[in-house]
Amino acid sequence: MIRRSRAVRLSVAVLAMGLIGAACSGSSGGSKTSSTGTITVAEPSDNPGDIQARKQLADQFMKLHPDISVKILVIPAEGYDQKVLTLIAGGKPPDLFVSGDVQIPNMVSKNYAYNLDTFAKKGNFDLSKLYPQIIQGLTFNGNLAGLTDNWDTQVMYYNKSMFQQAGVSPPTASWTWQDFQSAAQQLTQGSGTQKQYGAVFDPWFAPLYSTIWSYGGNITSADGKTCEINQPPAIQAIDFILNLYKQGLSPSPQAMSQQGQGAEQIFLSGRAAMMIGSGRWAAYDLQSVKRFQWAMAPLPKGPAGRANFFHLSMFAIAHNSQHPQAAWQFLKYMLSKNGIETTIGNAQGLPSIPSLVKDPAFANSALVKQHDTVKPMLQSLPTVHRAPNIVAFNEFQDKLDAVMDGVWSGKQDPKTALDAFCKSVGPLLQNGSAAGA
Amino acid sequence: MAAVPEVGTAPSGAGPAGGVPAPVDLRPPSWWKRKGYTRRDTVAAFIFLAPSLIHFMIFILGLVVASLVISTWQWDLLTPPHEVGLHNYATMFFHDPLFWTSLKATLYFVLLTIPTGIILSLALAMAVNTKLRGIVIFRTAYFIPVVSSMVAVAVVWRWVFNNDFGILNWFLGLFGVHKIDWLGNPVTAMPAIALMSVWKGLGFTMTLFLAGLQGIPQHLYEAAELDGAGRWKQFVHVTWPLLTPTTFFVSVISIIGSFNVFDAVYLMTQGGPGNSTTVYNFYLFNQAFRYFHMGYAAAMAWILFLIIAALSFLQFRFLNRRVQYELG
Numbered sequence: 001m002i003r004r005s006r007a008v009r010l011s012v013a014v015l016a017m018g019l020i021g022a023a024c025s026g027s028s029g030g031s032k033t034s035s036t037g038t039i040t041v042a043e044p045s046d047n048p049g050d051i052q053a054r055k056q057l058a059d060q061f062m063k064l065h066p067d068i069s070v071k072i073l074v075i076p077a078e079g080y081d082q083k084v085l086t087l088i089a090g091g092k093p094p095d096l097f098v099s100g101d102v103q104i105p106n107m108v109s110k111n112y113a114y115n116l117d118t119f120a121k122k123g124n125f126d127l128s129k130l131y132p133q134i135i136q137g138l139t140f141n142g143n144l145a146g147l148t149d150n151w152d153t154q155v156m157y158y159n160k161s162m163f164q165q166a167g168v169s170p171p172t173a174s175w176t177w178q179d180f181q182s183a184a185q186q187l188t189q190g191s192g193t194q195k196q197y198g199a200v201f202d203p204w205f206a207p208l209y210s211t212i213w214s215y216g217g218n219i220t221s222a223d224g225k226t227c228e229i230n231q232p233p234a235i236q237a238i239d240f241i242l243n244l245y246k247q248g249l250s251p252s253p254q255a256m257s258q259q260g261q262g263a264e265q266i267f268l269s270g271r272a273a274m275m276i277g278s279g280r281w282a283a284y285d286l287q288s289v290k291r292f293q294w295a296m297a298p299l300p301k302g303p304a305g306r307a308n309f310f311h312l313s314m315f316a317i318a319h320n321s322q323h324p325q326a327a328w329q330f331l332k333y334m335l336s337k338n339g340i341e342t343t344i345g346n347a348q349g350l351p352s353i354p355s356l357v358k359d360p361a362f363a364n365s366a367l368v369k370q371h372d373t374v375k376p377m378l379q380s381l382p383t384v385h386r387a388p389n390i391v392a393f394n395e396f397q398d399k400l401d402a403v404m405d406g407v408w409s410g411k412q413d414p415k416t417a418l419d420a421f422c423k424s425v426g427p428l429l430q431n432g433s434a435a436g437a
Numbered sequence: 438m439a440a441v442p443e444v445g446t447a448p449s450g451a452g453p454a455g456g457v458p459a460p461v462d463l464r465p466p467s468w469w470k471r472k473g474y475t476r477r478d479t480v481a482a483f484i485f486l487a488p489s490l491i492h493f494m495i496f497i498l499g500l501v502v503a504s505l506v507i508s509t510w511q512w513d514l515l516t517p518p519h520e521v522g523l524h525n526y527a528t529m530f531f532h533d534p535l536f537w538t539s540l541k542a543t544l545y546f547v548l549l550t551i552p553t554g555i556i557l558s559l560a561l562a563m564a565v566n567t568k569l570r571g572i573v574i575f576r577t578a579y580f581i582p583v584v585s586s587m588v589a590v591a592v593v594w595r596w597v598f599n600n601d602f603g604i605l606n607w608f609l610g611l612f613g614v615h616k617i618d619w620l621g622n623p624v625t626a627m628p629a630i631a632l633m634s635v636w637k638g639l640g641f642t643m644t645l646f647l648a649g650l651q652g653i654p655q656h657l658y659e660a661a662e663l664d665g666a667g668r669w670k671q672f673v674h675v676t677w678p679l680l681t682p683t684t685f686f687v688s689v690i691s692i693i694g695s696f697n698v699f700d701a702v703y704l705m706t707q708g709g710p711g712n713s714t715t716v717y718n719f720y721l722f723n724q725a726f727r728y729f730h731m732g733y734a735a736a737m738a739w740i741l742f743l744i745i746a747a748l749s750f751l752q753f754r755f756l757n758r759r760v761q762y763e764l765g
Contacts, residue, residue, distance in 0.1 A: 082726050089514035110515045257621040257710075258600040395728045399535075405623075405711045424534065 036067040037323045039330060041315075042084055042094035046077035049284070049346035057342045061333045068326045081394075088112050093318035095327040099146060101137065101312040102387040102397075105224060108140040109391050113316035117144040119328045130335075130352045137310050137386045146314030147331055149340050150349035152279040153380050154210045154308040156180075156300070157286065160293035162187060162196070162273040171274070171297040173379045177214070177240055180274070180300040184249040187273040195271070201250045202263035202277030203241055203408060205397060206309035212237040213385050214302025224389035225429050227422035229400070230415065237302065238407065238414045245408065253408045279311045281348040283373050287366065296373050298380045310384035311349070350377050392428050399425060508735035518732070525736035536737070538712050539720040542627065546716055547695040549631035550638075554691055555684065558639050562646035563676075576647070580640035587637070591704035594633045595620065620706055623713035630701050630714055637701075638694065642687050649683030650676070689752055696745050717741055 041058070043051055051074055058070035073094055075083050084097050099107065107113045117139075120127050127135050127144075131151065138146055156171065163170045168186050171179075184198025201207065209219055217234030220227055228234065245252035250272070256262060264282055267275035270292055275282070276299065286294055299308050315334065317327045333339045340351050341361040351357055357374060367373050390396050403421045406412035469479075483490070508525055512518035529536045565576050582590060597605050598619035606616045619629040653676065661671045699718040702708060708715035708723075721741070725734035 079726075085515070085729065086726075110513060112515050254618065254621060258616075258618045260599055260601065392728065395723075398723065398727070402709065402712045402715075405709060409710075427532065 037326055038069045038071055039095040039321075039323050039326045040071045040073050041330070042073045042075055042087070042097040044077040044080040044098060045074050047348065050343070050348070053343040053346040057334060057339055058330075060338070060342060061330055064333070065329060068323075068329060070330055085112070088318050088320065091320065093320050095321040095323050096315050096317055096331060098313055099316050101310060101314075102390075102393045104138065104140045104145045104387070105389050105391045106393060107145045107316065108143040112319050113145055114319060114321075114324060115143040115145075116147055116317070116328075116331075117142075119317075119324075120144070123328065123332065125332060125335075131354060131381065133310070133381060133384050134312065134352050137312050137384065138314055140389065146312075146316035147335060147352075148312055148314040149334050149343060149352050150313075150347040151352055152281065152311035152313075152349035153377065153384050154206050154276075154279055154299055154311070155296050155376050155380060156298070157267060157275040157278070157282060157294055157296055159267070159270065159273045160295050162270075162292070166273075170295070171300070173298050173376070175297070175300040177211075177300045177302055181240075181244070181249065184244065184274065185247075188249050195248075197251055197266070197272040198249045199244060199274040199276065200256075200263045200266045200272035201241055201244050202256070202275075203253060203404065204277065205400070206279075206311070207276050208238075208241070208404075209388070210299055210307050210309045210385070211241060211302065213307030214299070214304055215240070216302070216304030219388040220390055220429060222389065224391065227425050227429055230418035230422045233304070235415050235418065238418075242408070242410075242414065246410070253405075279309075279348070280350070280373055280377060283367055283371060284348065287371075295371065296376045298376050298383075306380070306383040307385050308380045308383055310386050312386070313348075350374065390429065395428060396425055399428075504735045504738060507732055508739050510732040510735075512731045513729040514731060515729070521732065525733045526740070528733070529736060529740065535712065535715065535720060539715050539717045542713070542715055543696060543698065543717040545627055546631055546634075546698055547692060549628060550635050550695050551688065551691050553631075554635045554638060554642060555687060557635065558642035558687070559646050559680075559684075561639060561643045562650055565643070566647055566650045576644075579643055582637045583640040585637075587700045588704060590633070590637060591701065595705060598629050621710055623710045626706050626710060626714045630698075630705055633705070634695075634698065634701050638691070642691065645683055645687050646680065649680045653679045685752070685756055688756070689749055692748060692752070693745055696741065696748075 041054065043054060045051070051072065055072055058072060062069055081099065081103060084094065084099070087093055088097075099113075117127075119125070130147075134148065134151055135144065137151075138144055138148070158171055160170065163183075166187050168183050171183070180199070187196070187198035189196045212219065212229065212234045215233040215237035217231055217237055218228040219234075220229070244250040251259070251266060256266065259266075261269075263272075263275055263277040264285060266272050268285065268289060280296075283296065299306055315331055317324050317331070321327055334343070335352065337353075337356065337359075340353060340356050341359060344351050344356065344359070344362045345365040351359070351362055356362060357378075362368060387393065400421065403412075403417050407414050407417050474482075507518075509520060509522055510518040511521045511524070561579060565572055565579070597603050600606060600616055600618040600621065603619070605619065606614075610616070617625055619625050657675050657679075658671055661675050666674060697718055698716050699722065702714050702716050702719045703722070706714045708719050717737070718741070721734050721737045724730045724737060
């Protein structure tokens with residue numbers, strides 16, 4: 001095993017060489033826009049079901065388009081974005097690549113993916129076939145950064161069996177955070193290793209932001225330039241979550257780390273009656289649970305109504321792709337009825353095209369038939385919120401995570417900690433970089 | 438230990454025979470000339486050296502110079518770089534608290550690992566420096582962590598430090614110590630990483646000390662014993678002074694190694710909790726490959742280089758004087 005630091009130095013060397021190569025060949029890149037050839041599609045490795053479905057999709061596509069061959073490039077999920085970016089920067093881009101919602105502002109401002117709006121207009125592809133929320137969610141500064149065949153959002157899960165045993169009425173779409181809290185109080189029982197928690201709340205950014213939005217707060221201003229996570233509504237939301245830990249209604253992040261178990265594992269092992277932290281993807285792990293009955297519900301409402309983080313894992317075309325037209329062809333096929341029918345059984349989310357929700361390929365899949373995982377999602381669709389418009393999202397989030405570690409452990413007062421945080425990220429939000437680099 | 442080349446010995450039989458004596462070049466000829474090599478030989482030598490020289494120029498010197506240039510850029514790899522002069526350095530010193538946090542964390546790590554590492558490896562080297570049958574097995578055992586993959590080692594140690602099932606907490610529990618969430622607590626996370634790093638590197642420094650110990654002639658101990666020195670006096674007056682070259686070498690390379698700590702943090706804590714284990718190189722890595730601030734990362738790398746160079750210089754200047762290279 002090469003020592004990591006050496007590996008870093010090595011990769012810098014390789015990168016530098018790649019850049020020299022890219023600089024030399026830079027001018028010729030744009031001219032080859034043929035719609036034939038081999039296209040590479042980069043995907044993270046963390047969802048084998050997705051990859052399997054995509055390979056099947058590629059096979060079907062190649063039968064219809066014998067002049068285009070599709071190669072699926074599976075990249076380890078750990079550090080996936082970094083690897084794709086270095087491939088693009090190094091001049092050997094995947095033609096199509098999966099990217100996440102939080103990267104959209106960065107993609108558009110650094111201009112490393114095509115604006116798909118122009119492709120759609122030229123190719124007579126009707127974007128209004130898709131849910132309007134999806135097109136809005138994937139657009140930043142008038143640029144359509146990517147397209148997706150499915151969508152997902154934050155929801156809550158509950159242990160039906162526990163609710164029945166305790167005689168507590170199960171969550172509905174009209175629940176507020178107060179209803180959630182009082183149910184959690186009724187469902188918390190026992191102590192020590194036998195303790196049953198009323199809820200488990202995983203405070204990573206998607207559920208945290210959802211709660212803040214539902215209290216009427218914001219992470220940043222709409223242009224992403226001013227930090228607003230220290231404003232009163234946001235602090236109220238954080239206090240609400242913090243109280244769940246203080247009152248012992250949910251295991252705290254420290255307790256979860258001490259036990260080496262995430263929220264999903266705690267819920268899976270039947271030690272918490274409700275879970276907040278995941279989108280529809282958790283349903284895949286929960287499918288196999290036999291010991292109890294579970295169901296999904298929309299997130300509870302806050303003083304400003306419901307808000308749920310919009311998970312959009314989309315496909316984008318690299319700006320320096322050699323075959324953007326062929327990549328577009330494949331993307332279009334992915335979004336066709338045939339394409340969606342092929343992949344949707346394995347997809348984590350719901351189909352992007354409304355009419356296909358009733359399509360047998362989706363409606364007959366196990367998750368839809370055995371557990372009602374569609375209705376709560378559709379109830380949540382009107383209140384989806386895209387990730388904040390922060391260009392330097394990774395850096396912002398790393399800094400926030402470090403601060404929130406202190407807040408959740410009770411060592412730091414939320415208001416004081418976040419005031420200091422907002423002050424420290426001022427330059428980052430203004431210039432897209434705290435380090436000025 | 439290495440003999441100093443006899444620089445300055447005058448060539449014998451200088452000056453041509455007869456006539457007016459030619460002006461004598463008083464400078465000592467280089468060893469190259471003294472050995473009687475010609476220009477032809479020089480050319481041949483360079484041809485043989487060429488592969489590694491070219492490699493060095495392109496892949497080491499070239500990149501070092503490139504990184505210095507990049508450190509004056511604002512560059513995200515994706516858009517063309519901007520020349521910003523010393524802006525990156527100024528930001529680092531005056532506007533980036535995390536830079537200082539990471540520097541402090543690294544210094545803390547160095548302070549935790551260097552003394553413990555040196556003391557433990559010396560003790561271990563002395564313990565295994567016996568002629569017992571099967572001692573080789575022990576020496577090998579202590580060396581295994583050095584050649585093991587850091588990834589594998591980190592996975593094992595994450596279990597050792599596990600709050601509920603970790604062997605460390607189980608062991609401490611025997612003495613009534615409460616469970617400690619080693620890697621999840623900002624106070625204990627760094628000591629935990631330091632402990633693992635010392636354990637991992639122990640075999641290497643032990644081997645160096647062992648070689649040093651075996652270079653000490655046995656008759657010195659016999660003489661000391663005749664003079665009535667006990668084991669402690671023998672250590673203080675014989676072992677320690679004669680080990681100084683080894684100790685010096687070990688301390689220089691350990692400090693360089695400790696400043697470069699990265700993999701242990703990357704694998705075990707990712708810089709957390711809070712920023713308690715965000716060491717310099719981990720932060721540098723994030724700046725380069727997570728935030729794509731190549732210019733800033735290059736500037737950070739240069740500052741680290743200067744720190745290590747300065748420390749090594751100080752060590753050579755002040756410690757080297759006290760090093761006893763030969764039996765005096």
